[in-house]
Amino acid sequence: MKQSQLFTKIKKEIPSGEVAKNAQLLLQAGFIHKEMAGVYSFLPLGLRVIEKIKHVIRKELNNAGCQEMSMTSLQSKDIWKKTGRWSDDVVDNCFKTSLKNGTELGLAFSHEEPVAQIMANYVHSYKDLPFSAYQFQTKFRNELRAKSGIMRGREFLMKDLYSFHVDKKAHDEFYEKMKGVYMEIFRKLGLGGNTYLTMSSGVPFSKYSFEFQTISEAGEDVILFDKEKKVAINKDDFSDEIFVDFGLNKDDYVFEEAKSIEIGDIYSLGTKYSEAIDLTYADAEGKSHPVFMGSYGIGVPRVMGTVVEVYNDEDGIIWPEEVAPFAVHLISLCKGDAEKGVVEKVYKQLISHNIDVLYDDRSNVSAGQKFAESDKIGIPHRVIMSPKTIANNTFEYKKRSEKDAKYMSFDALLRIISKTY
Ligand code: ATP
Numbered sequence: 001m002k003q004s005q006l007f008t009k010i011k012k013e014i015p016s017g018e019v020a021k022n023a024q025l026l027l028q029a030g031f032i033h034k035e036m037a038g039v040y041s042f043l044p045l046g047l048r049v050i051e052k053i054k055h056v057i058r059k060e061l062n063n064a065g066c067q068e069m070s071m072t073s074l075q076s077k078d079i080w081k082k083t084g085r086w087s088d089d090v091v092d093n094c095f096k097t098s099l100k101n102g103t104e105l106g107l108a109f110s111h112e113e114p115v116a117q118i119m120a121n122y123v124h125s126y127k128d129l130p131f132s133a134y135q136f137q138t139k140f141r142n143e144l145r146a147k148s149g150i151m152r153g154r155e156f157l158m159k160d161l162y163s164f165h166v167d168k169k170a171h172d173e174f175y176e177k178m179k180g181v182y183m184e185i186f187r188k189l190g191l192g193g194n195t196y197l198t199m200s201s202g203v204p205f206s207k208y209s210f211e212f213q214t215i216s217e218a219g220e221d222v223i224l225f226d227k228e229k230k231v232a233i234n235k236d237d238f239s240d241e242i243f244v245d246f247g248l249n250k251d252d253y254v255f256e257e258a259k260s261i262e263i264g265d266i267y268s269l270g271t272k273y274s275e276a277i278d279l280t281y282a283d284a285e286g287k288s289h290p291v292f293m294g295s296y297g298i299g300v301p302r303v304m305g306t307v308v309e310v311y312n313d314e315d316g317i318i319w320p321e322e323v324a325p326f327a328v329h330l331i332s333l334c335k336g337d338a339e340k341g342v343v344e345k346v347y348k349q350l351i352s353h354n355i356d357v358l359y360d361d362r363s364n365v366s367a368g369q370k371f372a373e374s375d376k377i378g379i380p381h382r383v384i385m386s387p388k389t390i391a392n393n394t395f396e397y398k399k400r401s402e403k404d405a406k407y408m409s410f411d412a413l414l415r416i417i418s419k420t421y
């Protein structure tokens, strides 16, 4: 894409009224627009990052045999009533609305009820199980506080996966597998190094759940973690008794404490929803049982915000390869038509190698401003073409994460970019 055509512009100052670093940096570089507290629009650069994150998640889940679908965000009051979740005393953060005829509706804060209802149409016998289905869908939550930028939205995109098994044993096997799948997703998203599988208290029907917590000063949670053993516990749940429950011996671990961001979580739901919604199957003898369910969430903008919180410096964002809006920022410092033509050709060549390029083709902007803006956008590979590099038949290359530039041939450049991209 040509930068001259990008409708977003870099702001000189960090927009006022935003306290979270992730939102400050993303607003300044034109990735997002703030509609109101906790409500953000994703502009072209921001949407590219969201799509990259979705791509990583989708690939791993499809590999694990999960099926993608999409459910509605308007939900019927009747199904929430069946599980007791219509009551504000039970769920205190849902938005509700009504049709013109007065029928009350809920705006999805989660999708356990509708997914169980849908599956009741298709699950009859043990032969119809197991399977798992997921979606990327908007959730609405009337969050009390929205001070963490895109990490805590009142409207946000969640990847939610639901699993359906005959019993706890079959479920547990899948649940264990998903822990690995989640870790692989977070590793690919650049968050592997400081993300911990964290034991946390459960919901009334299961003793505990697991969260994926990324260590960051911007976090709203606090975890105790053992770096070597890669074990962590949410501080809220830290007591001698959740150790016993988790089957751990406290003396075997050396814990450090840190603030952290919950980027995902996994729950064993048991038969709470299937019983309420009447999602049952007949076993080989024809006896009826409720289906054993699990749910597995990842907040897509929360992941994006976390990446920004983890990867930035005083000059701006530093995107990891897998989630960067573009792989290469091609910056032209050429003014003459002949030289501009050479840069244009390189731009097209990179594209022909399936490389995503943001091409700063603007001729009315100084080199200094171009570099400063490039740092703010944070694309991992920067290629500079000037009259001098063209005359020398070379390319100036700099990684966003490194200080020094190198000079190299086009082939060498391609090798570096294609290796990591
Ligand atoms: P939290 O404790 O942070 O409020 P939660 O445990 O209530 O989150 P879940 O209902 O388990 O959240 O949602 C699954 C995932 O969705 C979370 O692990 C988190 O990554 C993400 N998420 C939850 N709430 C938000 C939000 N308001 N904005 C963005 N992402 C969110």
Ligand code: MG
Binding pocket: 211, 262, 264, 265
């Ligand atoms: Mg959670």
